[in-house]
Amino acid sequence: MALPETGATTVPAASSTKVPRRRGFSVFGIRVLIYQIVLLVGFLALWEYAIRAEWLPVYLYGQPSGIWRELVKGVESGALLRDTWITAQETVIGFIIGSVAGSIAGLALWLSPTTAAVLRPLMVALNGLPKIALAPLIVVWFGVGMESKVAIAAIITFIVAMLTSFAGSQEVDTDYIKMMKSLGASRLQTFRMVVVPATIPWIASAFRLNIGFAMIGAVVGEYISAEAGLGHHVYYSGTLYNLNAVWGGIFALMLLALFLDAIVGLVERRLKWQ
Amino acid sequence: MQEDRATVLAAENVKMTFNADTPEEVTAISSISFKLGQGEILGIVGPSGCGKTTLFNIIAGLLPPTAGMILVNGKRVQEASGHVGYMLQKDLLLPWRSVIDNVTLGLQVRGVPAKESKEIADNLIKAYGLKGFEHTYPAALSGGMRQRVAFMRTLAFSPDVILLDEPFSALDSQTRLLLQADVIRIIRERNCSVVLVTHDVGEAITMCDRIVVITSRPGRVKSVHTIGIDPSLRHPLKIRKQPRFNELYDTIWDELGIQFAA
Incomplete structure (x- = not known):
């Protein structure tokens, strides 16, 4: 089972890539949509046929009709919804704690260059570390319940938010700082009136990255040790070679990820000034 | 002289x-x-x-x-x-502040009450040709207008x-x-x-x-x-x-x- 790899976090530039917005339906847009539907339906039909014709074993690949049955069963029994709810809570709580605390910590380092200099080697090390590697430790410390998943998500997102907001605060044009100084501004005034607002776009970018990291953290935590949640569902079904249930869980994770990303995307857009 | x-x-x-x-x-x-x-x-x-x-x-x-x-x-x-108030080649306007809020920056640093500093800025903006742009953000201004705002910011706190x-x-x-x-x-x-x-x-x-x-x-x-x-x-x-x-x-x-x- 391939785990999503977080790898080293590269600090994002303070700009978002602009995706052209679809306005109404152009002829081009409709054509693209038709191709997409044909491709998806074709792929599912081929997959289904390959299983039914016994080209591929169902216990290794699953089967679209079987996945659908699993999804319906999961929704009707409430088990899938319960797992989704648990993973969503772990992700969101961890994300909020980690992102907010991390952003504040990164910004605060601007106020104390000495602390920042002392912590620099640690930050370089954390930046290079695939942060998900910390997960087993955190499970050992926080146990098998939801707390450990929240903690994994919080710690990963804390590191990302801190590094990003610190990097952003260091990128503030020194001429602004000089100008504030010449106006007679205290360091705290400069911080409040220039550094914090100038770093907000970086923080917004970190939030966008972090919702993904928080979910990876929660799910990997569930893989390692849990009694509920979508990660637990996927992992447990995998050990039973119930590939349909695995795919059902992955599908639910995908929907949850899209939903959370859309919400954070809205927040991100509001936080970014032009 | x-x-x-x-x-x-x-x-x-x-x-x-x-x-x-x-x-x-x-x-x-x-x-x-x-x-x-x-x-x-x-x-x-x-x-x-x-x-x-x-x-x-x-x-x-x-x-x-x-x-x-x-x-x-x-x-x-x-x-x-x-x-000393200064003005550089770079206008150094804060992009998240509107024209009027950029002009009042120096006054705000000095703790001048918001109402009073707004009045000072308003008068400057009116007198020196940026009336109607008070609530515009720097990104929407031309280079010349931006420098004008930077100059008003310098004037505002009467250095x-x-x-x-x-x-x-x-x-x-x-x-x-x-x-x-x-x-x-x-x-x-x-x-x-x-x-x-x-x-x-x-x-x-x-x-x-x-x-x-x-x-x-x-x-x-x-x-x-x-x-x-x-x-x-x-x-x-x-x-x-x-x-x-x-x-x-x-x-x-x-x-x-x-x-x-x-």
Whole structure:
């Protein structure tokens, strides 16, 4: 089972890539949509046929009709919804704690260059570390319940938010700082009136990255040790070679990820000034 | 013309050495002295690398000089404290603040009540041609308008001295002439005391009452010129027709010692 790899976090530039917005339906847009539907339906039909014709074993690949049955069963029994709810809570709580605390910590380092200099080697090390590697430790410390998943998500997102907001605060044009100084501004005034607002776009970018990291953290935590949640569902079904249930869980994770990303995307857009 | 003015700013034997007592020791400024009278515009002109920016930072109180001192209204400048307002080539507007909020920045730093500072900013914006743009954000303004806002921000908190460091050099030539004319007019109207640091000799003659020519590194005062052109003839477009303009222009270029491959 391939785990999503977080790898080293590269600090994002303070700009978002602009995706052209679809306005109404152009002829081009409709054509693209038709191709997409044909491709998806074709792929599912081929997959289904390959299983039914016994080209591929169902216990290794699953089967679209079987996945659908699993999804319906999961929704009707409430088990899938319960797992989704648990993973969503772990992700969101961890994300909020980690992102907010991390952003504040990164910004605060601007106020104390000495602390920042002392912590620099640690930050370089954390930046290079695939942060998900910390997960087993955190499970050992926080146990098998939801707390450990929240903690994994919080710690990963804390590191990302801190590094990003610190990097952003260091990128503030020194001429602004000089100008504030010449106006007679205290360091705290400069911080409040220039550094914090100038770093907000970086923080917004970190939030966008972090919702993904928080979910990876929660799910990997569930893989390692849990009694509920979508990660637990996927992992447990995998050990039973119930590939349909695995795919059902992955599908639910995908929907949850899209939903959370859309919400954070809205927040991100509001936080970014032009 | 300036003898009877009260001295607002004085530089006394200012010297600046970087990396003192190391092999990389560089003396940027060997000794510079000058006086700026109330309501006077003083130009500082020098070849590149004459320590203009260093001098600028020293006057603003951002950099303590190695020797000598800067006095503002007779008081020694120890650190940046809002006695000097400056304007650079970069407008340094805060992009998340609207025009009016950028203009009030200096007042806000000083703790002037919001209502009062808004009034000051409003009057400036109305008087100097940005009415209707109060709530526009800098990103939507042209380069010339942005510099205008930066200038108002400088005026708003009525500093003792205004420092201008090549404030027009990033603008296209039309906008530059217009803004120069406006800035001169406003400075005269408000009787501001101004130091203009520039490498543009024509700009210095157009705008200033006196010009201090600085030598290349290490910088020291080479000569001081009194412009002596009547203020009514000082419009950037008119002044170029004055014989005195050309005479000064040639003299100062010669003094800068810049060789042209003819």
